[in-house]
Structures are given as C-alpha cells and as structure tokens.
Amino acid sequence: MSDLLHLEVSPLGDRSISRSISKEFLDAFKSKHPGAVIVTRDLDLEAIPHLDGETINAGYTPEIDRSPSAHAKHNFRISLVNEVNEAKNILISTPMWNFTVPSVLKAWIDQIIVPGATKVSGPVTIIISQGGSYAEGAPRAGWDWQTGYLKQVFTSLGATDIEIILSEFGLAGVVPAMADFVEHKSASIAAAKKAAQVRAAA
Template sequence: MPTLLHIDSSAFTDGSVSREVSAAFRAAWQAQHPDGTVIHRDLAARPVPHLDADGISASAVPADGRSPAQAAAFALREELMSELEQADAVVIGTPMYNFTIPSSLKAWLDQVILVGRTAGESPSAAGKPVTVVAARGGSYAPGAPREPYEFVTTYLEKVLTGMLSLEVDFIVPEFTLAPVVPAMAGFVQQAADSKARALEDAERKAKALAA
C-alpha cells in the first residue's frame, strides 16, 4: 500500500499558500491512491522538539546503555526517520521566514538526519521523490532584486539531496503577501497567477508520481 508523507510548517492555518498547495498535491495523490496511507506532520500544530544533547549522543550508545532521557529522545528520532523511510513520496510545504525556512522544519530535518542511517554513504531513503512547496511573500527569482537573499530552495536542495540523497523538485508560489500588504498592491495579479500555476503544478506532479 503506497504511503505519502505530508509535512506542513507554516505557522498559519488560514491563508497559507504553502498549505493550500501542499494540500492540492495530497488530494491529487490520494485520488490516484484511494487506498493509500497519508502521514501528516503539521509542525506548527505539533512542533518537533529541537535536537538536543540526548538525541545526539543516543545514536552512539547501545540501546540497553541509554539513559531514560536518551531513550526517549532517540525514540522520537526513530519514529520520524521511519516515517521518511516508509514513505513512497514526500510533500513538504514551507513558507519563507526571514529569508529561510521556519525553525520548525529545521528541527524536523535535524531529527531525521542521522549519519550512518539516513545520511552518509548509503542513505536509507535514497532516491525517494520529495516535492517542496516553497512559498514566499515577494519574489526571489533569478534576476529579482532580492535573489541573493533566497535561502529556502538553496538550503533545502543541498540538505535533501546532499545529505539524504532524495530526489527533490520545487514548486514556488511567489508574491503571497501582495493581497494583504498595501505597498504590494501592484503585484496582486502576479500573486494570483503564481498561485494558480503552483496549484496546477502540484496536481500534475502528484499524478506523475502516482503513475
């Protein structure tokens, strides 16, 4: 039975474009796999704790030698890593906060990246397809004035491919703040067009993966 791992990280539930587009991807995937399983990690509603000393050190200690704190910390890492390993496809919805990803998503990444298992010479989820919906309030596209400040796709492409060896594809809706920021009123149409393309891309990519 196919499994989709669906991760959302926007702090907002209403009006979040990254959530709307990741949900469209999920709906299209489920339409192709009506008997499939969806694991939904809402990192805003249920934040994953940041990786701490117990979670780091536990991986170097045999299970029967771990302290209670180490055992609890590694049990969470085990749960999150297993979800990634068992999924046939992954969709991640992320906004841009202060030029990069939300700390909630970084916390999830730190928990699932473990050299010798999910990272390293033979990553356990290597080749798994991951679609990232990377929404941003303005434009950071090539040639845009703020292109040098784009650390969402640049970071995620490196960490997801370079450490986890996943196959990553991006959907990038832009100008998401235009409808609510008066100074960006001139970009409202670009925002609508960008979101429409993102929704179409999400449905198309989900169907292609299902096929």
C-alpha cells in the same frame, strides 16, 4: 511503510498559501492512489523538539547505558528517521521565513538527518510560499536561502527526484508597498496549484 509522508509547516491555517497548494497535491494524489496510506506531520499542531545534547549523545551510547529520558528521545528520533526511510513519496509544504525555512521545519530536519541511517529513495515534492520574489533580476535575487537548502538536504539523503513548486508574492495585498504585485501573486499561486496537481498525478 507509507505511500506519502506529508509535512505541513505554516501556522496560518485556512489563510495559508502553502497549505492551499499542498491541498491540490493531496487531492490529486488521493484520486490517483485511492486508499493510499498518508502519514501527516503538522508541525504547527505538534512541533518537533529541537535536537538537544541528550538526544545526540544517546546515539553514541550503548542502549543499556542510556537514561530512560535519553532512551525515549533517541527512540523518537529513530521513529522520525523510519518515517522518512519508509515513505514512497515525500511532500513538504512550507512558507519562507526570514529568507529560509521556519525553525519548526529546521528542527525536523535536524532530527531526521542521521548519517548512514536516513535514506530517501522516492520522489520529493517541496511546496514553498514566499512573500516576495527572489527570481533573477529581482532586487533581492540571491537572498533565497530556502529553495537550494531544501534541495540540498534531500539530495544529501539520496533523493534524485526532487521538485520545488514555488509560489511568489504572498505578501502582495497584505503589505501596502507590494500592491502592484497582486496579479503576479494570483498567477503564481494558480501556476503552483496546477504544478502540484500534475506532480501528484505523475
């Protein structure tokens, strides 16, 4: 049982916007719950293997008939499912890559969704950093296949309290064409950090 299951995705370390926002959440969470048991999965440091045929078939094969390799892969998958089921709170911190989630996060999602076995009952907080903006009226409104997707994933697992904390314009100041949006970027990050603190202290 953990008080918080915490997933990090960005490979950008100290330069990562999503990590800087999740840090605000974690600091506030730890002050509110001293001694909290936090399980961290940093998918940049330790990637989750893609779901392969051996793992899928192991789920349909009696334990006694599984090869040692299939047995190990199956057990690892079930340990990931248990981490989700046993978490009182879940925090996901991720960038947007190519209009959706980075593949390391998708690999985790494919491993943990086992119909009938995975169940999320506590609050889920999803921190997302996007390079641009997909808000209504933006040129690329409707191109965001990440926010709704992640919400759908956790809804399908039973979560009813899901909050998305979004920061936009992460590429402003990095990509010359987005120079006009530097102030929007700072404001968006500041608002996301505040929202993360409030959510963690709730």
